[in-house]
Amino acid sequence: MCQHTPVDKIVIPYMNEVEGISTMPVPGRRCPACLERGDTVWVIPGKCCPQCGTPVN
Ligand SMILES: [Zn+2]
Numbered sequence: 177m178c179q180h181t182p183v184d185k186i187v188i189p190y191m192n193e194v195e196g197i198s199t200m201p202v203p204g205r206r207c208p209a210c211l212e213r214g215d216t217v218w219v220i221p222g223k224c225c226p227q228c229g230t231p232v233n
Contacts, residue, residue: 205232 204218207225211217219225219232 207232 205221207215207217207219207228207230209228209230210225215227217225217227219230221233224231
């Protein structure tokens with residue numbers, strides 16, 4: 177059985193306070209810069225990493 181799980185993509189909750197929507201699942205990506213340091217930081221594509229500010233597309 178193949179147990180491989182694609183970890184490059186994951187659905188994370190996104191708080192949209194402007195629209196008043198509590199949760200909206202969006203695809204997230206890991207920050208490559210933080211990943212090199214051994215940290216796994218999930219960033220919404222098109223946003224900047226909250227830890228180091230690296231733009232993630
Ligand atoms: Zn980062």
